[in-house]
Amino acid sequence: MTQLMGPNERVYALAQGQVVAGGYSFESDLNRQQRNYPTTATLEGGATVEAPVDAQILGNDGTVGFLLSEPDFGTANRIAETINARLGANIAMVQNADEVRVRYDGARPGFAWFMSRLEAVLVEPGQAARVVVNERTGTIVAGGAVRLSSVVIAQGDIRVRITGQRTASQPSFVGGYASDIASLVVTNTKLEVEQGQRDAVVSLPNTTVADLVLALTRAHVDTRGIISVLQAVKAAGALHAEIIVQ
Known part of the structure; x- marks a missing residue:
């Protein structure tokens, strides 16, 4: 597990799970094959929140607030209109581009029933380019x-390709091998430049x-x-x- 800390050095979440690298790298001697960047990866939804979060669903003014992750006045207006059409007139109000507040009057079967009705409302959000x-x-x-x-x-x-190949040279003569003769490893480098x-x-x-x-x-x-x-x-x-x- 990896601790995710805030600027105050407090642990807010623990991250673990499979990471998606989107690349690979294999290397042997002077030969190397690599795709994309294997040193970076992403982990989607892999954090478990450890710090307590104080949340109050029903505000002191008797309203429930909905915050849009992507602020848009058109989407906020459609949310308010759909809720008013489904649950009652003038109970949903647009505060700004990223917040819609819904008034709970307490006269319904219960707050849990009221929230379940709100969660069942379907609204098609605006699609940004x-x-x-x-x-x-x-x-x-x-x-x-x-x-x-x-x-x-x-x-x-312009693409530059550099390849290396090692070859070994083993000197010998007709009569056989001598003790003072050693093998020599030579690296041949080839440089290719291609202009698209x-x-x-x-x-x-x-x-x-x-x-x-x-x-x-x-x-x-x-x-x-x-x-x-x-x-x-x-x-x-x-x-x-x-x-x-x-």
Whole structure:
């Protein structure tokens, strides 16, 4: 277990479980094979909270507060309207973009029943335009409807490959071997530089991120190159979405 401490050096949670590295590395002598970054990993939902949390569901004003993890006025308004339609008029009020408060009048069968009714309310949240990229694993996740403005992209790269191979030299002569002759191990190093062909991609109006990724893939651009292109397109103001780098 790994202790997760706050700035005050107090242990708030304990983390344990299987980690997802998304890469590997194998090495023998001068030969090495590596994919992504094997020295970093993630652990989803692996923390157990140890510090007590004082929580009061029903406030002193007789209301229950719901906090949105992703603030959005549209989603908050839909939550209030749906609760008012299902449980009664004007019991849900939008406080701000990330909080909705619901009034409990105490006249119902009980607070537990009231909360169960609230938990059963289904609301479709607003979907923000986002592109999530993970350079470690080379993963790109984006909504297919994320739009791009007109843009021209030129992409090219230079790749350097260094390989080493060891060979052994065993001198000998016709009459046999001599005691003062030793074997010699020689390392042969080969350096190769490849310059990728520069490709141009033109984004027309109403082009989506999915179209751009497909075009770059056809141009033989690797995943990390696509991530760099998306970040450059965002910086140019042609990508109308939030880029989240993990």
